Amino acid sequence: MLSWLTEGPSLLPWLVILPLLWSILSLTAGQRLQPLIATTAVGLILLATLLVLLQWLQRGDHFYSLGDWAVPLGIRLRLDGLALLLLLLTSGITSVCTLHAGRYLQEYPRAKTYFWPLLAFCWAAMNVIWLSADLFNLYVGLELLGFSAVGLVALTGEKKALAASLRYLYAALLGSLAWLLGVALIYGHQGQLDISSLALTFTDSISGQAALALMTLGLLLKMAAFPLHSWLPPAHASALPPVSALLSGLVAKAAFYILVRLWLEMAPDNLTFSAAQLLGALGAAAVFWGGWMACRQQQLKMLVAYSTVAQLGYLLLLFPLTTGTGEEATRLAWEGGWLQLTSHALAKAAMFLAAGNLVLAMGRPDLPGLHGAGRYLPFSLLGFGLAGVSLMGLPPSGGFMAKWLLLQSALLSGQWWWILVLLSGSALSAVYIFKVYQQCYVESDNPDRFRQPALVLDLSALALALLALALGILSAWPQWLISTALPGGAA
């Protein structure tokens, strides 16, 4: 077994093949077979992820040349600690969402048929992006991800969902075009597309800068960074809960992941201090604006969606905190940034699932609809609460650990203004989350409409929330995983 892990062929392509096979099968199979196929597929993908993890532990970072064509001609997949972290996260969250959806979608029989293939495509696209080391391949991956995400949002065919998905689609398309134009410039000037190879030859030129700027703009749009964020809240709020969870938890992170690969891996020398500060400022603006808007929302899911805008803002602080700061500050920020992504992914997925359950249980989508929820104390409430703890960055959650690292980094690098952003952002998130909590303690005049959600729904939300919480206690391992992928770092 051990020799197979070190010697045997890498299992990386299976992480994409399996979800694609799943989608093909579930498109052809009848409705009755779909759950069976989904279960098997999820099991197999989880197994594959696990084996990939074991392989990585044995042999460390490695590349996989598709079709045995070496770069620059071919495309290769790249596995390092960061990609692995995201693969694991994706597998974990998506399988929980699958579990949740399996039960939740019983209310939407028509949507259900097409939900599974779209979910599988979405999964495949995410894995493509985490593994991809090729600029144009990333474009195709982004489109695949964007289309399947748009489809998932539009699935119910309701007015709101359609408007949101159209908005989402147009944002995604615009973002991809900006990316594509950047790729065109880079290819024209460099003659190759592989990120790791480009890192060696990337020169400081007008075209290089222009390409980076364009790609950054596209990615910022796709990750709903501050002034370009308006498509995100309606899309995430109007989708079905498992879809919202997936989108907010994972899909929104893809663009950020690529952004980091782009700047810190491909062209680290091109990131000037002021550019990094600008990115950080956008992040800070997102933190404040998203938080403020979340405080103003009256719909539960909109509140959660705006919180995503704010939380994604924290991620952008990674750039100013790793640019031109000392080695130690860079390490802390790197680890903190990715830990923030991890904990937010878990917490936000949990929160959307829980919010969906709460809406289902209370029969109303607005905040006052929660009156009296505390009386029944559904597990979803607990899930929501625990996820909220992580989002606020209160100990002992993963969010706290992440913010602690980011704070330390800011302190160490003397960029005290980010400390203010982090702390006041936490305070803002506390405001909107307690705004929800508070509703649950108000006694309701009509308690009879309460409807206990199925146990699976509750447990899936709770499981993710507990994971987000446990991340605070068990963050040493992910931290190590992240630290191995520090660009230009030791490991």
Next chain:
Amino acid sequence: MNTFLPYTLAGGALVILGLTGFILHRHLIRRLLAFNLTGSGCFLVMTGLAQQGQGVDAVPQALVLTGIVVAVSATALALVLIRRWYHLTGLTGLPEDIEPELQQGDNPAEGKTQGAPH
């Protein structure tokens, strides 16, 4: 290889025009057209620029072929959504964009601003 330069520049111009149109237009199909123009511009830049440097190059051509197919899919997907949206609401723009016009229009109750009769 100078034959390629005008097309590269034309591609750049297309990108700019398309982008401006994409931002400024409110009608969803018009925005879709703008998107397609921008896409064509990107494709031109991709092929033209690469071939300026290296002569006829199959790789960007293959990439653009992929890009064209993706663009068609995008167009079709958007049209599906637009039609469904139109059937549900009678609108050809997104509600957020139309709102201010609704308030200006004579007959906001009709809710079909974009399609107001002549």
Next chain:
Amino acid sequence: MTQVLWISTLLLLLALLLGLWRIWAGPGRADRMLAAQLFGTTGVGLLLLLAELMQQPALRDVALVLALLAIMATVAFVARTQPADHHSEQDHDAD
């Protein structure tokens, strides 16, 4: 011979531009559609000329495909897009 080909190509290109203007000017939907049809035919002619000029036999395939699919747009127009504005053919796209 090559000069003749070039000149013909240029003339055809000119025709193409005129056709473009026709599409733009309309005035009616049917006119636009027909102009597009003519535009396509001109394109086929151009492609055939270019195939000879550039020594690219593959361009004849392009011309073939173009000629083959030339009818598509018109059929789609007739089948799906009702000429909703023919009453306005006289005025200049007033709606």
Next chain:
Amino acid sequence: MIDLLLALTLPLVALGVLLARELFRAVVMFIAFGLLMALVWVRLQAPDLALAEAAIGAGLTGVLLLDALGHLRQPHPPGQPLRSLLPLLTILALVLAGALGLVLLGALLEPLQPSVNLPAEVALHIEASGVAHPVTAVLLAFRAWDTLLEVAVILVAVVVGLALRFSHDDAAAESRVSSPLLQGMLSWLLPLMLLVALYLLWIGSYRSGGAFQAAAVMAAMLVLLRLSGQQLPGQNHPLLLRAGLVGGLGTFLLLGSVQLLQGGAFLAWPEQLAGAFILLVETALTFSLALLLYALFEASPAPARKGHPPRTGDQPS
């Protein structure tokens, strides 16, 4: 001369598309734009792209757009398209576009110094790829991964279309052309299209042509069939149809995994059989992509006639 003229025309047509007051005009301009693009690709020595543009850009996209126009009964926004905008946004967009234009101009005019000569690489390895045509080699050997995912992208678009399809899909309610001349012509046009499609598929291995172009022509055939109001063979076998839709991706995946299962790399073709495998994949892709492209068109059926509002799909209860 030709190049300058074409290159100048292109932005002008684009401007026409964007500024056309009437949507229909914009769409027809756009169809013309597609045709011009085909010519441009010819001049850029990319006949593959010219083929694709002619088939997809000028053919299919145009049909899609015209069809959509028919759905939108009131497709004309009031007055000038640019009138109703916030002046601030307009200024902002123009400034942005200007800035982007300057940056792009700088980037495009910068001298190139590629660190890798990829065309040379392609020429070097084309022998091993199994096909003689470089574009096909890139698409189905060197960068087959992209192509595989791209097929998935189309499939996603189709799946979304299927998911949002109106449940009331009555062929009788849709308007179509019934002209004896058309019928008569189609009876020989359609087989010819099929023939041309197969021809394009076949020549793809040694010169311009290939699965996508062939599929586009074949899809056009299906669309024409549909527009003339005929039933497609196999239309009443949804399972068969779906199998056709996923067939291309499935075959690609399966054949791509042959070497993987024997311990090799994914998407590596067996050494002696590379050409055959690629042809096999291309054939499967052609038929499947044709169906997919057709399904993109078919996904939302024609507008119902007056008094027959289409019923929407089931809403959650």
Next chain:
Amino acid sequence: MMDLHFWLPVLVLFTSLGAAAIIFWLDENNSRMRSSINLAAAGIKILLVIWILVGVSQGEVYETRFTLLTGIDFVLRADALGVMFAGLSSLLWLFTTLYAIGYLEGTPNRRRFFGFFSLCVASTLGIAFAGNLFTFLIFYELLTLSTYPLVVHKGTDKALRAGRLYLIYTLGGGVVLLAGVLWMHSLAGDLSFAATGQLDALLPEQASTLKWIFLLLIGGLAVKAAMVPLHGWLPEAMVAPAPVSALLHAVAVVKAGAFGIVRVVYDVYGITLSYQLGLLLPLGIAAAITILYGSLRALAQQDIKRRLAFSTVSQVSYIALGISLFGPAGTIGGLVHLLHQGLMKVTLFFCAGNYAETLGIHKIQQLNGAGRRMPGTSLAFTIGALGMIGLPPIAGFISKWYLATGALHADMDWVLLVLILSSLMNAGYFLPLLYRIWFCPQQGEWPQERVLGRWDTSLWLLIPPLVTASLSLLAGLLAASDFSPLAWVQLVTTREYLP
């Protein structure tokens, strides 16, 4: 490593964490099961704490440690000071639980209440056993979170408002504390409470930085310790049910703040360093101001619980005052007051709850003649009140005595004046109550009388105050014995602060 010494502190925490989990899982109406689990957990916890207590007194060390992030350890460590707080908490918890079971009988949302109640204990014990600043911070924030549901338990507008206020204060304080801890961490690394003199090396360059950090740390902690002007949340939080008030005031929240101050002064900075940096005097002055201000405000209150609340504001700062007196006597006075005040205040709140629950009495005027109607409760109340004033032989006297001695030792005579003034005011706001209870005749009907059993009130409600009252009496009477709080505090002081 992985033996009992490692697991025991965790186990103590898990008794209440586990209880919370089970209670959340149980059905709302399964009150019998819930009560037994609650009491069993409280009992087991006391036994475990006693075990640790005995061990610590024999010099054993119980420590749980694992790495959370590189450079940051999670440490639970039972030292003498921590065990002291843990002992107080677990003891009072048992009685509060008993009391709460009786108090909340038949009301809705009990599952939620008891679940968070248990979480609260867990966090308090975490605070007691925290072995470094980071771990302390974790449990400190956790305490905020788990008390919020208790404060807003009633769900009325007033309760929600109080909850909001509570959150603004405590989370704000939490942020300030976090900033302090963070700064300290980047300056000095992982600050274990076990080591001493860690910061001495930083002198003299970092003296002013250290002062700023001290300000941040104490500022954050002072919110929970309700030091003026950060005390605003405490009187408002009175809307919560009586057991919650008892808990907030006597053990969990305010004591967590006070305990944190003790930790910062003694275990982070070290008393000597604090003295050298001149940090003690400002702390003492702040404490003195709080003491006087709290008493003054208490005099003006007409609502019993509000008067008690302001009394808490005043009394908790005795602890800080004791700490700020450089010298063992002051320390002893402060620390022992932490225990004594807990016992006495919990008694007072139990009694106030009893009056409200049984007779509907909320205002001081309504107390007339309550002594005859509820003699047991009134007896307990009297003992608590007299103890607060500092009358011998009740526990409060001991604390004040040591504080006075400490002040004299430290040559801070003005502290004596503060003590005397505050004692006078204590008498001023407690004696009228006692007078009304015992010597004024009843005036008309009780506002809302309920007959609960054949004693003054139900036994669930009566026994806890009686026990805690007698404990505070005993703590004073047997102060000289080996098992008194005083003896333990002396142990703590001699072992840890005067090596």
Next chain:
Amino acid sequence: MMLIDLLRALLLLSGALFFLVGTLGILRFPDTPSRIHALTKVDNLGLGLIVLGLLPGVEHWPVAIKMILIWLLAIAASALAGHLVVRVCREFRPSNAGEQQDD
């Protein structure tokens, strides 16, 4: 040889001119049917001339067939297009002008 080349040149140029004139023609004619008339005539003729002009330069006969096929296709397409568009115009014009404000 010369003669053939001359003939070819003539064919090609006149074809191109036909295109140009045809395009101008549909600019000039007053109404849609007559414009259709112009269209169907002119482009077929123009393309035919061009194809004829190109044929002698072709090396293989299948290519020649292909080119003739292209021409035939173009004729058929324009004829059909004209027919369809005329029909549509006839169908809609007299009766119901201005009834498009349906929903």
